[in-house]
Every structure is written in C-alpha cells, then in structure tokens.
Amino acid sequence: MTVLVITNDFPPRQGGIETFVRSLCDELPADELVVLTSHEPGDTQYDASLPFRVVRDRSTMLLPTPRITRYAVQVLREYGADRVVFGAAAPLGLMGPALRRAGARRIVALTHGHETWWAGLPGSRQALRRIGAAADVVTTVSSWCEQRIAPALSPGTRIERLTPGVDTARFFPGCGGDAVRRRLGLGDRPVVVCVSRVIARKGQDTLIRAWPRVLADVPDAVLLLVGDGPVRARLELLAEPLGESVRFAGAVPWQDIPPYVDAGDVFAMPCRTRRFGLEPEALGIVTLEAAATGKPVVIGDSGGTGDTVRHGRTGYLVDPYNPVATAVRLVELLTDPVRAKMLGEAGRQWVAAEWSWARSGAELRNLLDV
Structure with missing residues (x-):
C-alpha cells in the first residue's frame, strides 16, 4: 500500500x-x-x-x-x-x-x-x-x-x-532562553513573550494596551513580541510611549523559535475571533509549544483555544478584548513566580502526555x- x-x-x-x-x-x-x-x-x-x-x-x-x-x-x-x-x-x-x-x-x-x-x-x-x-x-x-x-x-x-x-525535544525548559536574554540585553528582568505572526487576530495590541497596568505593578517588566506581519508598524506606533519596555524582535526562522519562547517568564497571546466569527483561532499550537517549554500561558478565548489551556492549572483564558483582565493575569504570574512555575510544570507534563x-x-x- x-x-x-x-x-x-x-x-x-x-x-x-x-x-x-x-x-x-x-x-x-x-x-x-x-x-x-x-x-x-x-x-x-x-x-x-x-x-x-x-x-x-x-x-x-x-x-x-x-x-x-x-x-x-x-x-x-x-x-x-x-x-x-x-x-x-x-x-x-x-x-x-x-x-x-x-x-x-x-x-x-x-x-x-x-x-x-x-x-x-x-x-x-x-x-x-x-x-x-x-x-x-x-x-x-x-x-x-x-x-x-x-x-x-x-x-x-x-x-x-x-x-x-509538539516536539518536546525542541521545546523544553532551558532550550536557549538565557542566550536570547543576553543577546537582547534583558538580563533578569521579568519578561512576557508572544511568538506569533503580527496580524490583528493574534491580539498583540491587547498586550500593548495592557502593558501600562503591568508596569504599574512590575516596573522593570519587558514585553517581547516575536514575529512580523502587516500590522507591525501600527503596533510599533502604539507602543512608542512605552519605550524600551516593549521590544520587537521581528521575524525569527522556524528552527530558532524555541529559545525565544524559553526567554519569557510568561507566554501570552490574547488571540481573538474577527470578521463576525469567520476568522477564529482554530487551536493555537504555539500555546502548547510554550507549555512544553514550561511557561504558564495567558491566551485569548477564541475558537478552539480552550483545548490548549487547562484554565487555572496550566495558565489562563482571558477576554481578548479586555486589556485590564489580561493585565491582571500577567501581573499575577509575574509577581508570584512559585505559582507561575507550578503552572508551567503542569503544562509541560500535560503536553508530553497528550500532545x-x-x-x-x-x-x-x-x-x-x-
């Protein structure tokens, strides 16, 4: 056959x-x-x-x-x-x-x-x-x-x-994040990372709108946006008042993605459904890759994303149109590293077992x- x-x-x-x-x-x-x-x-x-x-x-x-x-x-x-x-x-x-x-x-x-x-x-x-x-x-x-x-x-x-x-031999805790942090000059600062195409559906603008509230509680935090796409220029303009607390890494080759995911303390992608329901997030494999890397995840509730997060156990689903709700979850994870680590470890075990x-x-x- x-x-x-x-x-x-x-x-x-x-x-x-x-x-x-x-x-x-x-x-x-x-x-x-x-x-x-x-x-x-x-x-x-x-x-x-x-x-x-x-x-x-x-x-x-x-x-x-x-x-x-x-x-x-x-x-x-x-x-x-x-x-x-x-x-x-x-x-x-x-x-x-x-x-x-x-x-x-x-x-x-x-x-x-x-x-x-x-x-x-x-x-x-x-x-x-x-x-x-x-x-x-x-x-x-x-x-x-x-x-x-x-x-x-x-x-x-x-x-x-x-x-x-998910290839857990590529995505795992310690798969190169320290080198990315050194190269970008991030040091030990708290980092929220989003790795995705830069398109309206992925919700990077929600993260930028949430960021002033995050900085109010975590002043040295950095939002690292990895990827490129048609709305990048608009996002850069939106982030301009936030200075160096928002970093755009640009496009990264597929084989080099895992270290960028590993560079974050939290992975976030408040993706959303657009065009009157015709443009949803069907699943979100990058969420599972982040979980495999041991990161707690904060993900927009859109389409099938609920299948990629065990809410409260590996991360959180949030309203992708609500920057305040998104900021609350990000601050919770950045200021409670013990809980963040617990959620990240649970996510890693879940992905290895079932994905x-x-x-x-x-x-x-x-x-x-x-």
Whole structure:
C-alpha cells in the first residue's frame, strides 16, 4: 500500500498547516509515502533532504482544477497509491470523487480552521458537504472546530479528532532562553513573550494596551513580541510611549523559535475571533509549544483555544478584548513566580502526555488503516 498526501501547504513554505502536514508525513512509512504539492522557491534542495518522495506541480498554488485533478490521478496511478490524505480538506478534497474512481480505497481529509467559515456560508457549505461525502474520514483539530463543521457535513460522515503534536525535544525548559536574554540585553528582568505572526487576530495590541497596568505593578517588566506581519508598524506606533519596555524582535526562522519562547517568564497571546466569527483561532499550537517549554500561558478565548489551556492549572483564558483582565493575569504570574512555575510544570507534563506527534501519527495510521 502507498499513501498519497495531496497538499498545497508544505515546506519550505512556513506556516502552521505546513508544519502539521510535514510532521504527520514523518509518522508514515517513508517507503510507502509520496507527497503531491505545489512549487516553491528552494523546494529542490529541500526535497532532496527528505526520506520520502515529493512530486511538485508546476503551479505555486495547488487547487482542484481539472488539470491538477488529472495530474493527481496520474500520480496516484503512477505510484500505485491506494490511500489519500488531503492536507487541507477545503478545497483540495473536491478532488476526492475522481481519486476514488482512480483506485483510492481510503481517503482522509484534514481540516484546520478555515473550514469553519466554509461551513457558515451557503455556497462553500455545499462544497464542504461534497468534500465530506467523498472522504472516509474528516478530521478536526479542536472540539470547537468539530462543532462548527459537523452540521455542514452529510449525516453519517465520520469525524475524528487529529490534532498537531509538539516536539518536546525542541521545546523544553532551558532550550536557549538565557542566550536570547543576553543577546537582547534583558538580563533578569521579568519578561512576557508572544511568538506569533503580527496580524490583528493574534491580539498583540491587547498586550500593548495592557502593558501600562503591568508596569504599574512590575516596573522593570519587558514585553517581547516575536514575529512580523502587516500590522507591525501600527503596533510599533502604539507602543512608542512605552519605550524600551516593549521590544520587537521581528521575524525569527522556524528552527530558532524555541529559545525565544524559553526567554519569557510568561507566554501570552490574547488571540481573538474577527470578521463576525469567520476568522477564529482554530487551536493555537504555539500555546502548547510554550507549555512544553514550561511557561504558564495567558491566551485569548477564541475558537478552539480552550483545548490548549487547562484554565487555572496550566495558565489562563482571558477576554481578548479586555486589556485590564489580561493585565491582571500577567501581573499575577509575574509577581508570584512559585505559582507561575507550578503552572508551567503542569503544562509541560500535560503536553508530553497528550500532545505528542507519535500519538497523532498513530491516529492517522489508524484512520488510513496502515
């Protein structure tokens, strides 16, 4: 048997779905796996380093067009694949019926979060129903996503949880935070760190608005914002009156992320739901990575984020539109290091026990009957 993974989201492009799909591929037998994906600068060198086969379409975005559907069928037949995984159910899962006719015995369609708004709009809702009907299993990353997607699928569609894992060999207490602190001149100052794309949904502006209240109780505290994005200039302007107490580290390569998470005493990301509910936070794997690094977390209550925090035991969920409530939790953790350490240790144990890639890989192999 051979598994064909069809995905538009694959390295060397960086992103949450890319990491999810790539890591799941590592959990499948390399000699029984082939990936069909789009063209990306630097992909030839990247693909040469992989233990499994990668086929690149000439397009830079893989969509279920007639041409790409024919090409997917060709690849399926060429490699004798009889299992198919769609890296993102919408829209690639629309190729499901053609691949089934071509010999696919088992089809698993992964959802990540954007399918929740597909489920809420009439035209895309019908497309999502067709995707579910063509698949043996539709997976979801959080209980909230399942609640939103399930009503759009045909009765009887099998839905299973398949969550991202956390590499606890990369994210662990002491994985390089001291070096980052020295490089940035932070010393022993209390640090709240946020590692995320700098977009409106992630809520970095809420942290900046909360920061004067934090400084009132913890005058030497530093807010370290790691990442880049379209709203960075606006955030820098908002933070200007706060001087050096707010630091922008800019974009950091994926492989260098763990030390920046480790540099904080507290991890915070007050993410929020935008666009009338169409733009939520589906899960928030970075929250789990921070917990694996032994950090207590303060996270916005949006979409599926509740699955990534044990409120009061590994951190706190907060109203992402309320800077005062956010500041209260940050001050509590910065001024009570014993409690902060207790929550961080509990988070590390929880992630190691229940959020491993090995566990996610075993679930995918079970769904594929591999």
